[in-house]
Amino acid sequence: MSTAATWDQTGAKEIIAEKKSMDGALLPILHALQERFGYVDDSAVPLLADALNLSRAEVHGVITFYHDFKRHPGGRHVVKLCRAEACQSVGCQSLEAHAKKSLGIDYHQMTTDGSVQLEQVFCLGNCATGPSMMVDDKIYGRVTPQRFDAIIGKLKGGR
Amino acid sequence: MAIDLYVPMDATALSLGADETADAIRKIAGAQKADIRIIRNGSRGLFWLEPMVEVVTEAGRIAYGPVMPEDVDAAFVTALLAGADHKLRLGKPEDMEYLKKQQRLTFERIGIIDPVSIPDYLAHGGYRGLKNALAKSGAEIVQEVTESGLRGRGGAGFPTGIKWQTVLKAPADQKYIVCNADEGDSGTFADRMVMEGDPFLLIEGMTIAGIAVGATKGFVYIRSEYPHAFAQMNRAIAAAKLAGYLGDNIQGSGKSFHLETRLGAGAYVCGEETSLLESLEGKRGMVRAKPPLPAIKGLFGQPTIINNLLSFAAVSTILDKGGAFYKDFGMGRSRGTLPLQLAGNIKRGGIIEIAFGMTLREVVEEFGGGTLSGRPIKAMQIGGPLGAYLPYSLIDTLIDYEAMAAAGGMLGHGGIVVFDDTVDMAWQARFAMEFCAAESCGKCTPCRIGSTRGVEVIDRIRDGQDVQKNLTLLNDLCETMRDGSLCALGGLTNMPVQSATKHFPGDFQPARKAAE
Numbered sequence: 001m002s003t004a005a006t007w008d009q010t011g012a013k014e015i016i017a018e019k020k021s022m023d024g025a026l027l028p029i030l031h032a033l034q035e036r037f038g039y040v041d042d043s044a045v046p047l048l049a050d051a052l053n054l055s056r057a058e059v060h061g062v063i064t065f066y067h068d069f070k071r072h073p074g075g076r077h078v079v080k081l082c083r084a085e086a087c088q089s090v091g092c093q094s095l096e097a098h099a100k101k102s103l104g105i106d107y108h109q110m111t112t113d114g115s116v117q118l119e120q121v122f123c124l125g126n127c128a129t130g131p132s133m134m135v136d137d138k139i140y141g142r143v144t145p146q147r148f149d150a151i152i153g154k155l156k157g158g159r
Numbered sequence: 160m161a162i163d164l165y166v167p168m169d170a171t172a173l174s175l176g177a178d179e180t181a182d183a184i185r186k187i188a189g190a191q192k193a194d195i196r197i198i199r200n201g202s203r204g205l206f207w208l209e210p211m212v213e214v215v216t217e218a219g220r221i222a223y224g225p226v227m228p229e230d231v232d233a234a235f236v237t238a239l240l241a242g243a244d245h246k247l248r249l250g251k252p253e254d255m256e257y258l259k260k261q262q263r264l265t266f267e268r269i270g271i272i273d274p275v276s277i278p279d280y281l282a283h284g285g286y287r288g289l290k291n292a293l294a295k296s297g298a299e300i301v302q303e304v305t306e307s308g309l310r311g312r313g314g315a316g317f318p319t320g321i322k323w324q325t326v327l328k329a330p331a332d333q334k335y336i337v338c339n340a341d342e343g344d345s346g347t348f349a350d351r352m353v354m355e356g357d358p359f360l361l362i363e364g365m366t367i368a369g370i371a372v373g374a375t376k377g378f379v380y381i382r383s384e385y386p387h388a389f390a391q392m393n394r395a396i397a398a399a400k401l402a403g404y405l406g407d408n409i410q411g412s413g414k415s416f417h418l419e420t421r422l423g424a425g426a427y428v429c430g431e432e433t434s435l436l437e438s439l440e441g442k443r444g445m446v447r448a449k450p451p452l453p454a455i456k457g458l459f460g461q462p463t464i465i466n467n468l469l470s471f472a473a474v475s476t477i478l479d480k481g482g483a484f485y486k487d488f489g490m491g492r493s494r495g496t497l498p499l500q501l502a503g504n505i506k507r508g509g510i511i512e513i514a515f516g517m518t519l520r521e522v523v524e525e526f527g528g529g530t531l532s533g534r535p536i537k538a539m540q541i542g543g544p545l546g547a548y549l550p551y552s553l554i555d556t557l558i559d560y561e562a563m564a565a566a567g568g569m570l571g572h573g574g575i576v577v578f579d580d581t582v583d584m585a586w587q588a589r590f591a592m593e594f595c596a597a598e599s600c601g602k603c604t605p606c607r608i609g610s611t612r613g614v615e616v617i618d619r620i621r622d623g624q625d626v627q628k629n630l631t632l633l634n635d636l637c638e639t640m641r642d643g644s645l646c647a648l649g650g651l652t653n654m655p656v657q658s659a660t661k662h663f664p665g666d667f668q669p670a671r672k673a674a675e
Contacts, residue, residue, distance in 0.1 A: 023378075023459070024421065026441030031383075031422055052441070065443040065600075066424035068383050084345030085540055088590070089503035089578045090531065122427060122544075122594065124384050125348040126174050127576065128206040128501065128508025137386045141174030 004038030004073075011036065012044050020051045026062055030069055039070040075110035075117030077155050080134040083120050086127035095131045098145040103152070115156050161196040162240050163215040167270070169202035169355050170387045171348070177210040179228035184212070187236040195240070201356015203270030204510030205257055208249065216242035222249040257507065257526060262488060264496050265349075265472045266512045269356035275394045277402045280359045286404065288478030292367045293412045300371035301327050304474060306482030308494030313339055313432075313467030314542065314571040314647070316493075316560045319474070322464060325454035326372045329462035336368045336377035336416075337439065337458055337465040341423050341430040343382060344543025346502040346574030350468040352510060354381065354388035358395035362405065362418060364471030367478050368464050369416040370409075377416065378458070379468075380435050382423040392420050427598040431646045432465045434600060445600045446646040467572070469498065488514035493559035503540075503576035504530045515559040519549070522558065523577060534579035538587075538663070542571025544594055545651035547658035548584065567658060569651075584663035589617040591655035595648060606649025609640040613656065623669045630660060630667060 005011065015032045022028050029048065033040050040063055049056045063069045081096055103111055103118060110117040126132040129141035133148070140151060166172075166181040181197055188195045202209060211224035221242040226235070230247060238245035252258060252270070272279040280286065292300050305320025326334060338361060342350040353361055365377045381389045396418055399405040407415045421439055423429050429438045433447035436458050457463025473495060477485045486494045493515035499522055501508045506528035523529070523539060530536055538548045547568035549556065556566045563570040578587075592613030599606045613636055620629045637653035644650040660667055 023376075023419075024439050024441035027421065027424060027438065031424070058442075061443050062441070066426050068423075068425035084594075085544060085587070085590070086346045086502040086574075086576045088587075089576055089582065121384060121425075122598070123343060123345040123347075124170070125342060125351040126171050127346045127348055127503065127574070128505065129171050129174060129209070130503075132174060134384070139170050139174040139387070141171060 004076075005036055007037045007039075007041045007043075009043065009047070012041070013047060016044075016047055016051045026052060026054070026059070027066075030063065034069060037073075039073050042071060076115050077136055078117045078119055079152070080119045080121040080124075082122070082124050082126070082130060082132040084123040084127075086123070087130035087132055090130045092131040095133075095143060095145060095148060099148060102145075102149065113156070116152065161194045164195055164197045164239070165200045165213040165215075165220070166197055167202045167210060168199035168274075168387070168391075169209070170351060170385070171206050172202050172209040172211070173387065175209050175225065176228045180210045180212065180226050180231060183228050183231035184236055184239070187231060187233055188240065191233070191236065193236075193240055198273050200272065201269040201274050201352060203252055203258065204266065204352065205255070205507070206509040207507050211249070212239065213252065214239050214242050218242065219251055219253075222252045222255075223247045224249055257509070257511075260526070261512050262496055262514050263512045264476045264485070264488070265353065265360070265469060265498055266357075266510060268360070269352060272357065274356050274358055274391060275398055277359070277398055277404070280357075284479065285359055286363055288475040289363050289366055289370075289404070289410075292370055292478045293410065293414065297327055297371045297373060300367065300478065303482045304371075304477055307473075307477045307485040308482075308489070308492070309470065309473050309477065309485065310493070310560065311467055312469035312473065312497070312572065313430075314569065316570070319466060319470050322454055322466070323368065323371060325452070326374070326462045326464050329455055331462045333376070333459075333461050334372055334374035335458040335461055335463040336365050336372075336374045337436065337463055338365055338377070338379040338468050338471055339430065339432060339435055339465060340379050340381045340385075340388070340468045341435055342385070342468070342572070343427040343430045344545075344572050344574050346540065346576035347500050347543060347572045348502070349498040349500050349510060349573065351385050351388050353468060353472055354385070355391050358392050359399060359404075360472050360475050361392075361468055362395060362399050364474040365418060366405065366409065366416045367474050368466070368471060370414050372462075372464060374464065375415045375417060377418045378439055379418065379420045380423060380429070380439055381420055382429075383425055389420060389422055396420065426600075427594075428600045428646070428648050431648060434646070436463070436465065443600070445602050446648075448645060469572075489559070490514075490516040491559060491561060493561065497558070497570075497573050499558065500572075500574045501527050501577075502574060504532055504579050505577045506531050517558050518555050519558060519575070520554045522575065523554065527577065530577060530579045532579045532581075534581065536577055537580040537582050538578045538584065540576045540578070540655065541574070542569045543574050544591060545647060545654055546571050546574075547654045548587065548662065549658065550662040567661070569654065584659040584666040585617065585621050585669075588656045588659040588667075589614055589621070591652055591659075592617060595652040599648060603643070603645040603649060605640045605643035606645070606652075609636055609644075609649065610652060612636060613640075613652070617656075620667055621669055626668060633660065
């Protein structure tokens with residue numbers, strides 16, 4: 001996410017053209033757009049509808065159905081805390097409380113400096129070494145509040 | 160000659176710093192002018208020992224763990240490269256009790272081989288199943304799978320052979336093979352470990368399925384929370400194509416099978432097979448009404464085998480060693496082995512692949528060593544977020560499909576999450592409803608509305624308002640959701656909720672609790 005480009009229609013069109021012949025192309029295209037730009041701009045909806053012979057309502061419906069797809073630019077780094085049962089059993093609730101308090105934000109919000117976006121996730125498959133979290137595509141286990149602060153400190157320092 | 164080292168790239172090992180450990184070893188070995196080669200293997204599944212580093216010596220492989228990045232200094236690297244004594248030395252992995260007591264079929268190679276090397280896979284018995292399959296007719300392959308007694312490892316436990324037989328007999332120009340690798344259940348990670356640690360095993364199983372029923376195209380649907388598994392599958396598919404194990408004319412047989420990966424997008428409900436098919440088609444992951452079954456009308460309306468990843472993985476073993484061999488493991492109607500996933504508040508969590516017939520106690524206490532916190536076990540949730548919470552008093556329950564059902568639970572995908580006595584079961588019940596509300600696809604009313612009402616009712620109970628009346632209402636709501644929902648999400652949310660109210664009634668009596 002930290003390398004996301006600003007939205008541009010030409011780039012979006014290129015991605016759509018490249019992938020539109022895949023079977024069930026809409027999800028792969030949306031993932032590619034989000035990977036490139038960090039979100040899927042509303043202006044992509046008519047382009048996708050046109051390329052895939054769908055209605056704009058259908059495209060909008062898909063984008064809003066899935067938790068992953070964002071319709072607005074977010075923080076430079078996405079921090080996802082696992083809230084599922086295995087992490088609950090080792091105290092993820094107190095990690096959540098600590099994260100929200102120390103970042104000063106709730107889920108689906110970003111810090112005022114734009115560096116961190118906080119999200120929830122239900123299971124990262126790291127269930128024997130929780131509490132777990134993911135920062136962009138990097139996974140962390142046994143996350144104590146101290147370890148959380150160290151990881152976030154590096155993100156903010158290393159921008 | 161270079162010294163071979165193994166440092167896992169399994170997501171759990173990575174979450175504890177395996178990349179940094181590998182870098183540190185490389186740096187120090189470089190400074191010592193040592194000639195090393197680091198192979199990134201899967202995890203052997205002893206997660207409390209990750210990152211577990213192994214060195215190849217004349218006496219075999221020697222393991223060290225847990226090797227945190229900060230443990231890697233000159234003395235450690237010197238000891239490691241010689242296989243010599245060190246406080247982190249664990250000895251030979253195959254001598255470790257945790258592994259010795261297991262019967263690994265699916266996980267036979269994981270942690271041992273280089274996951275994306277075809278030569279390594281072949282050297283460890285890989286692709287023998289496919290070779291046997293290519294010499295058989297479709298009906299003979301399906302017969303072998305039927306004879307093995309394999310039941311779908313996704314949770315429902317439907318006989319795999321019957322599903323395949325239906326697709327085999329369905330006439331169509333195009334059939335599909337779909338792997339459900341949308342492993343969303345908390346407490347499960349077996350699918351992830353196979354994709355990261357032995358991806359060719361899945362590719363082989365799916366290829367066998369394609370050849371059996373005449374399907375030339377397959378998809379692996381992987382959840383987006385598994386970026387490492389997704390990348391590894393893509394690497395493995397590319398390697399298999401290059402070696403002639405995927406694509407047209409597989410190994411000169413004249414048979415074709417093309418395989419692609421697809422990434423989910425954070426919707427738990429897409430682990431439900433019809434919702435997954437909708438998602439694969441590029442639509443909202445809304446559950447379809449059944450019938451028609453996916454075997455008749457599946458992906459893009461065509462006959463489709465959709466199986467859990469562990470089912471396809473088991474097929475590779477079955478075609479290699481025979482249905483009768485596989486059937487010899489297990490008991491009653493639960494045949495073969497099941498990779499159990501031991502998770503949560505547990506001292507020695509990880510993967511335990513063993514024939515059906517163990518008790519929960521053997522797994523949780525003997526393998527797992529009890530809770531990580533050292534406190535007494537209060538509850539164990541088996542089979543994911545839609546599975547029942549069993550109290551400690553049921554710890555002698557057998558782990559198989561029927562015994563779990565008789566205890567009011569379900570085995571599901573084989574995940575066991577342990578909780579100590581600090582857990583508030585009313586909060587867990589509320590979470591089950593909250594989770595259902597967050598993940599409901601919205602198609603059917605009992606699930607969409609019922610889950611939100613469920614949260615509200617439990618909030619009133621926890622608040623001490625008309626507790627008995629609200630418990631009756633909650634029970635009624637659970638039954639409505641169970642009987643009226645289209646799929647397992649709404650249809651099984653009653654399991655965690657009602658098992659909590661049944662086995663832990665004290666946690667739902669806030670007034671009484673406060674008075675105690």
